[in-house]
Amino acid sequence: MVRKTLFTSLLASSAVMLAVSTPAFADKKDRAQEAIAAAEAKVHTAESLGAGVEVPAATASARAALATAKEQLASGHKSASIDQAIQAQALADTAIGELQRRKNDTLAAARASERASAEAARDQAAVAANQVDSARQRADTAQQQATLAQQQAADANARAEAAQQAAANSAADAAAARAAAAVQPAPSQVETTVTTQQRGPVHRSTRTKVTKRTTTAVHPAPASEQTTTTTITQH
Numbered sequence: 001m002v003r004k005t006l007f008t009s010l011l012a013s014s015a016v017m018l019a020v021s022t023p024a025f026a027d028k029k030d031r032a033q034e035a036i037a038a039a040e041a042k043v044h045t046a047e048s049l050g051a052g053v054e055v056p057a058a059t060a061s062a063r064a065a066l067a068t069a070k071e072q073l074a075s076g077h078k079s080a081s082i083d084q085a086i087q088a089q090a091l092a093d094t095a096i097g098e099l100q101r102r103k104n105d106t107l108a109a110a111r112a113s114e115r116a117s118a119e120a121a122r123d124q125a126a127v128a129a130n131q132v133d134s135a136r137q138r139a140d141t142a143q144q145q146a147t148l149a150q151q152q153a154a155d156a157n158a159r160a161e162a163a164q165q166a167a168a169n170s171a172a173d174a175a176a177a178r179a180a181a182a183v184q185p186a187p188s189q190v191e192t193t194v195t196t197q198q199r200g201p202v203h204r205s206t207r208t209k210v211t212k213r214t215t216t217a218v219h220p221a222p223a224s225e226q227t228t229t230t231t232i233t234q235h
Helices: 002-020 028-048 056-074 078-182
Strands: 189-198 205-211 224-233
Touching: 028 056, 028 078, 056 078
Parallel strands: none
Antiparallel strands: 189 205, 189 224
16 A cells, blocks of 8 residues: 555656646746645655654655745745745655655564564474473383383282292191101000920910010920910001
8 A cells, every 4th residue: 555655656746847847938837836736645645654653754844845835836936836845745755765664664573573473383383292202202101110010010929929829838748747747656566476385295275465565485494395476466
């Protein structure tokens, strides 16, 4: 919009310059009126674009030169009126140009700010992505540690169960040993058979005696003959 208005203002200035450079027989009053009209159009354009706020000094100078041109024409000073009108146009063009420059600077600053914001957003996104990756790695590490801890706990439980089983087996073996020790073997039973033979009338006597000791045969007088048989029976 500013560029279009500025282009229109330049066209008006060109028209005024052509009017001023017409042959000398042209009426100066008409040329002065044309110059004042062109200057007034430019000043109005500058003010409509906001030059009165953004560039107040140049806009005020253009408005003052325009007013002087009108006064000079009213006083019959046609040449002076034309000069003041041209001066008003130049001041209006300066105000419009300064306004355009400031707007261009503002636009460039806004674009630079947008680029900086976009770059900052990308940097923040990259940082967030790195944080997510780090968090994922920490989670994986924690999961691995948890799995290892569970395996170690399972191994410890298995060893505890094996130790408990070994202790139970040892206790059973000890109980069996105590039970075997409590059972004493029965004493040997000795059965002794003594046979006595005598000379003369045959008289045989057989006696069986059960004792818990070993018996040694005793031989009597020569007149008798004894035969001792010892039998050991285990019960």
